[in-house]
Amino acid sequence: xxxxxxxxxxxxxxxxxxxxxxxxxxxxxxxxxxxxxxxxxxxxxxxxxxxxxxxxxxxxxxxxxxxxxxxxxxxxxxxxxxxxxxxxxxxxxxxxxxxxxxxxxxxxxxxxxxxxxxxxxxxxxxxxxxxxxxxxxxxxxxxxxxxxxxxxxxxxxxxxxxxxxxxxxxxxxxxxxxxxxxxxxxxxxxxxxxxxxxxxxxxxxxxxxxxxxxxxxxxxxxxxxxxxxxxxxxxxxxxxxxxxxxxxxxxxxxxxxxxxxxxxxxxxxxxxxxxxxxxxxxxxxxxxxxxxxxxxxxxxxxxxxxxxxxxxxxxxxxxxxxxxxxxxxxxxxxxxxxxxxxxxxxxxxxxxxxxxxxxxxxxxxxxxxxxxxxxxxxxxxxxxxxxxxxxxxxxxxxxxxxxxxxxxxxxxxxxxxxxxxxxxxxxxxxxxxxxxxxxxxxxxxxxxxxxxxxxxxxxxxxxxxxxxxxxxxxxxxxxxxxxxxxxxxxxxxxxxxxxxxxxxxxxxxxxxxxxxxxxxxxxxxxxxxxxxxxxxxxxxxxxxxxxxxxxxxxxxxxxxxxxxxxxxxxxxxxxxxxxxxxxxxxxxxxxxxxxxxxxxxxxxxxxxxxxxxxxxxxxxxxxxxxxxxxxxxxxxxxxxxxxxxxxxxxxxxxxxxxxxxxxxxxxxx
Numbered sequence: 001x002x003x004x005x006x007x008x009x010x011x012x013x014x015x016x017x018x019x020x021x022x023x024x025x026x027x028x029x030x031x032x033x034x035x036x037x038x039x040x041x042x043x044x045x046x047x048x049x050x051x052x053x054x055x056x057x058x059x060x061x062x063x064x065x066x067x068x069x070x071x072x073x074x075x076x077x078x079x080x081x082x083x084x085x086x087x088x089x090x091x092x093x094x095x096x097x098x099x100x101x102x103x104x105x106x107x108x109x110x111x112x113x114x115x116x117x118x119x120x121x122x123x124x125x126x127x128x129x130x131x132x133x134x135x136x137x138x139x140x141x142x143x144x145x146x147x148x149x150x151x152x153x154x155x156x157x158x159x160x161x162x163x164x165x166x167x168x169x170x171x172x173x174x175x176x177x178x179x180x181x182x183x184x185x186x187x188x189x190x191x192x193x194x195x196x197x198x199x200x201x202x203x204x205x206x207x208x209x210x211x212x213x214x215x216x217x218x219x220x221x222x223x224x225x226x227x228x229x230x231x232x233x234x235x236x237x238x239x240x241x242x243x244x245x246x247x248x249x250x251x252x253x254x255x256x257x258x259x260x261x262x263x264x265x266x267x268x269x270x271x272x273x274x275x276x277x278x279x280x281x282x283x284x285x286x287x288x289x290x291x292x293x294x295x296x297x298x299x300x301x302x303x304x305x306x307x308x309x310x311x312x313x314x315x316x317x318x319x320x321x322x323x324x325x326x327x328x329x330x331x332x333x334x335x336x337x338x339x340x341x342x343x344x345x346x347x348x349x350x351x352x353x354x355x356x357x358x359x360x361x362x363x364x365x366x367x368x369x370x371x372x373x374x375x376x377x378x379x380x381x382x383x384x385x386x387x388x389x390x391x392x393x394x395x396x397x398x399x400x401x402x403x404x405x406x407x408x409x410x411x412x413x414x415x416x417x418x419x420x421x422x423x424x425x426x427x428x429x430x431x432x433x434x435x436x437x438x439x440x441x442x443x444x445x446x447x448x449x450x451x452x453x454x455x456x457x458x459x460x461x462x463x464x465x466x467x468x469x470x471x472x473x474x475x476x477x478x479x480x481x482x483x484x485x486x487x488x489x490x491x492x493x494x495x496x497x498x499x500x501x502x503x504x505x506x507x508x509x510x511x512x513x514x515x516x517x518x519x520x521x522x523x524x525x526x527x528x529x530x531x532x533x534x535x536x537x538x539x540x541x542x543x544x545x546x547x548x549x550x551x552x553x554x555x556x557x558x559x560x561x562x563x564x565x566x567x568x569x570x571x572x573x574x575x576x577x578x579x580x581x582x583x584x585x586x587x588x589x590x591x592x593x594x595x596x597x598x599x600x601x602x603x604x605x606x607x608x609x610x611x612x613x614x615x616x617x618x619x620x621x622x623x624x625x626x627x628x629x630x631x632x633x634x635x636x637x638x639x640x641x642x643x644x645x646x647x648x649x650x651x652x653x654x655x656x657x658x659x660x661x662x663x664x665x666x667x668x669x
Contacts, residue, residue, distance in 0.1 A: 042155070045166050046148045049173060053144035056179070057136065059523030064136035065567075070524035071392040075184035077559045077566070078578050079115065080131045084566040086119020087126035087134075091569075096346045100570045101562070101577045102593055103547050103629050110347030111354050111589075112580050113187040117290040131566045139182055139521075142189040147173020150479060153195040157202055158483075160490040167509055168486035175478045176375035179518045180395035187292035188472070193284055194299050194479070200281040201303060204332075207273035208324025209317060269324045278331030285332065286339045297468060302430050302476045309429035313422035354582050354589035357467025361456060364390060364469040365440025367447065372401040380515035387447060389471070396474040397438060399481065399516065406512035407481050410488035420487060431480040438474040485509050530637040532663035533564045538572065538635070541665045546632035547573040551646050552606040553599045554578060556591045575599070575629040598625040598653070605649050609642035614652035622653040626668050634666040 026034075036043070060067045069076050081101070088094050099106045109116065118138055119126070126134045151169025154160045160168070172178075172191075181188040288296045311318040347353060370388035374381040375398035389395050414424045433455070441457040443450045456470045492498075492505030532538055542548045550561035559578035565571075576593055584590040595603065598621055605611065626634070634654065636646045647664050651657060657664040 041162055042152070045151060045162065045169075046144075049147040049151070049170065050140075050144040052170075052174065053140040053147075056143065056174070056518055056520050057140040057182070059520060060136040060139065064132035065130055066525060066528065067132075067136075067523050068526040069139075069183050070522045072183040072185075073524075073526065074557065074559055074578070075393070076135065077562050079184055079186050080135050080566040081559075081562045081570070081578075082109075082112070082114040083119045083122070083126055083134050083138075084131045084570045085109070086114065086116050087123035087131070088570060089120055090123045090127060096343065097351050098570075100565065100573045101579055102352075102581060103573045103575050105581070105593070106352055107577075107579045107581065108347065108350060108352035108354075110343055110350070111352065113185075113292065113294070115186050115190065115291060117287055118186065118190055127569060131569070135186075138186055138190070142186065142191070143173050143178060143182060145173075146178070146189070146191040146194075149192045149195040150482065153199055154482075154486045157199050158486065158490075160486050161493045163506060164486045164489035164493060167489055167506070167513070168482040171482045171485065171513060172479050174518050175482075176378055176398040176400075176516050176518070177396040177475045177478055179377050179521070180375060180393055180398075181475070182521060183393040185393055188295060188475070190291050191295060193288045193291060194295065197281065197284050197288065197299060198303070198479075200277050200284060204274060204277035204281065204328040205321055205325055207270040207277060208328060209321040210269045210324075211316070211320040271324075274324050274328040275331060278328040279335060281328075281332035282335035282339065285336045289340055289343065294468060294472065297465075298434075298473060298476050301473075302434060302480070305430040305433055306426040310422050310426040313425040317422070352581055354580060354587075356588050358580050358589045358591065359469055361440055361460065361466065361470050362442065364394070364471050365442070365444050365454070365456070366397045366438040366471040366474055367444045368439060369446040370395075370397040371399060371435070372404060373398050374400045374515055377519060377521070378515065379517040379519060381519075394469075394471055396471050397435075399477070402512040402515055403481065406508060407484050410484045414484070414487055414491065417491070420491075424484065424487065427480050427483050431477050434473045434476040434480075438471050440470040485513075527639055529563060529567050530639060530663055531661040532635060532637055532665075533567055535661055536568075537661040537663070538564075538568065538633070540660060541633035541635065541667050542572045543632040543669065545572070547575065547629050549575055549626070549629060549631045549634045551634060551636040551640060551650065552603050553595075555603075572632075575631070596625040596628065598622045602646060602649065605645050606641045609645045611645050611648045611652075614649065619653055631668045633668060635660075635663045637663045 060069070085098055085100060086094070096109050097106050098109055101107045115138075119134075122134045122138065125137065147169045149169075150172035151165050154165035154168045155162055158165070178189055178191075285296065288299075311322075348355075367388040370385070373385040373388055375395040376383050376386050376392070377395060378398070378400075380400070381398070385398065386392065386395075389398075411424055411428055414420045436455045437459075439454040439456065441454055441460060443452040443454050454470075456473075459465050489506050489509050492501045495501045528534070538548060548564070550564055552558070552561070553575055554561040554577045556578045562574065562577055565574050576595065576599060578592060580589055580591060581593055582589065583593045597618075601612070601618065634650065636643055636650060640646055647657065650664070650666060654666045657666050659665075
C-alpha cells in the first residue's frame with residue numbers, strides 16, 4: 001500500500017537536493033538550529049531553572065572566596081577542604097585515606113561525605129580558579145541541574161505535558177528541603193543522578209513486561225493514563241505536548257507497535273534492554289556512592305517501597321514482569337557489587353573507619369508540626385517556625401498546609417482513574433511510610449518529645465540503616481509529592497472540553513506552591529585569607545608535602561584554619577581538624593579527634609587571651625607533639641583570636657619566632 005505523502009527521510013533528502021540545486025547550501029549552524037528547534041521549549045525551561053538557581057545563590061558572587069553561606073559557614077569550610085582533596089586526583093595524589101588532615105592518622109574519605117565524584121568532575125575548575133569557585137558553582141548547579149533532570153523524567157518518561165513537568169521539576173529542584181540542605185550540604189543536594197536511576201528502573205520494568213501494549217499518550221481525560229508501569233508512560237517524546245508520543249528509547253511511534261496477540265505478533269521480553277538497563281543502573285549506583293551514599297540509601301528504600309506497593313496494586317504486572325525485572329536487578333546488583341566491593345570494604349573496615357552513625361536519631365527527628373509549617377527560607381515563612389527543626393540546614397519537612405491539602409485532593413482525584421491507580425497508590429504508600437520514618441524513634445509534636453514510639457524505632461540497631469538521620473527521610477517526599485502534582489496537572493491539561501479544569505487545576509497547584517517559593521540564601525562576607533597563605537609565603541616554612549600547624553588548630557566548631565589548606569589545594573597537611581573518625585569510646589564515631597596537650601594549651605589561650613606560665617615539662621611536651629605531627633612549621637597570623645597572647649605563649653614554648661608576611665612562624669625542620 002502506498003501513500004502520496006513523502007516519507008520523512010525523502011523530505012530531508014529533497015531539501016538537501018534543493019539546497020544543492022539552488023547553489024545556497026544551508027550552513028551547519030542553521031542545520032543544528034533546525035534540529036534543535038523541537039527541543040527549544042525544553043532548553044528554555046532548563047535555562048529558567050539555572051537562572052533561578054543563580055539568583056538564589058547570587059550572594060556568593062562575584063568573589064566566592066570572600067563570601068560564605070552565613071547559616072552554616074563551618075560546613076562550607078569542610079566541603080571546600082573535601083573538594084580540594086578530590087582535586088588532587090588530577091595531580092596524581094589521591095587515595096581513600098588522606099594524610100592531609102588529622103596527621104599522622106589521616107582521614108577515611110569513604111567514612112566522610114567527601115563528594116568525590118563532583119570533586120573530580122570540577123577538579124580543573126578547582127585548580128584553575130580556586131576551591132571557593134567550585135563550591136559556589138556546585139551550590140547553584142545542584143539545584144538547577146536536579147530540577148532539569150526531574151523535568152526530563154516527568155516529561156519524557158512519565159509523558160507529562162511540559163507545563164506539568166516543569167512544575168514538578170521545579171519543585172524537586174527548589175523545594176524547602178533542597179534549599180535548606182543547600183546550606184553547605186553538597187552531598188544532599190547533588191540529586192541529579194536520582195532521576196537517572198529512576199528512569200533506568202522504569203526502563204528495566206518496561207523491558208521485562210511481555211504483556212505491555214504501546215499506545216499513544218492521550219489528549220483527553222478519557223484517554224490512556226501515563227503510567228510508568230505500562231507503555232502509556234513509555235510513550236513520550238519531543239511531541240508530547242501535541243498529543244503525539246514517541247518511545248524515549250527508540251524514537252519510534254508507539255502506535256505502530258503490535259498489540260497483544262498470538263505467535264509472532266505477541267510482544268516479548270526485551271532481553272537486550274533488560275541487560276543494558278541493569279548495566280546502566282549499576283553504573284549510576286556506583287557513581288552515586290561517590291556523590292552521596294545517604295541519598296542513594298533514601299532513593300533505594302523509596303523505590304523498594306514503591307515497587308512492593310505497585311506490585312500489590314497491579315498483580316498482573318507482577319506476574320508478567322517479575323522474572324525479567326529480577327534478572328535485570330541481579331545484573332545491576334552484581335556489577336555494582338564488583339565495582340564497589342573495595343570502596344565499601346574500605347569505608348566499613350579500612351583504616352580510620354567507624355562502626356556506627358555519627359548522629360543521634362533521637363535528636364535528628366522531624367517534628368510532626370513541622371510538616372504544615374512554612375520554612376523560614378521560603379516566601380511566606382517566618383523565623384518562628386525555625387524552632388520546629390534542629391537548624392537551618394534541616395528544614396526538610398516544611399511543605400506547608402496548602403501543598404499538603406492540595407496533594408491529598410490530587411490523590412483522591414487521581415484514584416478515580418483506574419489507569420492512574422497503581423502509580424498513585426505506590427507513590428502515596430511510599431510517601432506515608434517515609435514521612436512516618438522521618439518522625440524518629442519517639443514522636444515530637446510542636447517541640448515536645450512524647451513517649452509515643454515512631455516507626456523508626458524498629459530500625460534502631462540495624463547496621464548502616466540506623467546511621468541515617470530520620471528527619472532526612474522526609475526528603476524522599478519531594479519527588480513523590482511532585483509526581484502527584486505532575487499527574488494531576490497533566491490530567492487537567494489533557495481534559496478536552498473542560499476548559500475550567502485545564503485552568504483551575506494548574507492554578508491551584510501554583511497557589512499551593514507559592515508560599516514555599518524559595519528566597520535567596522543568606523550570605524555574609526568572610527575574612528580574607530592571611531597573606532602568608534594567599535601569597536604563597538607558607539612555602540618558605542613548610543617542606544614539600546609537609547605539615548603546617550596553624551594556631552589555634554582547627555576543630556569541628558572552629559575549622560577556619562582548614563581554609564588555609566583548601567586555598568593551597570591541600571599541598572600541606574594539618575593536625576586534628578573537622579572530620580568523622582573513630583575517636584569515641586570503643587573506637588566509635590566521633591566528630592574530630594582528641595587534642596594533644598600543646599593544642600589544648602593554645603586553644604585555651606585563644607579562648608581567654610591569658611598567657612599562662614610555661615614549664616619545662618610543657619616545652620618538652622610541645623616538642624613531642626610537633627614530632628608526633630611530623631610538623632614542618634608552626635604559624636600564627638594576625639587574624640587569630642588574641643594573636644599577641646598566642647605569639648607570647650609560642651615563644652615561651654618554642655623560642656623566638658620569625659615574621660613572614662602577616663604571620664609569625666616557627667620552623668621546626
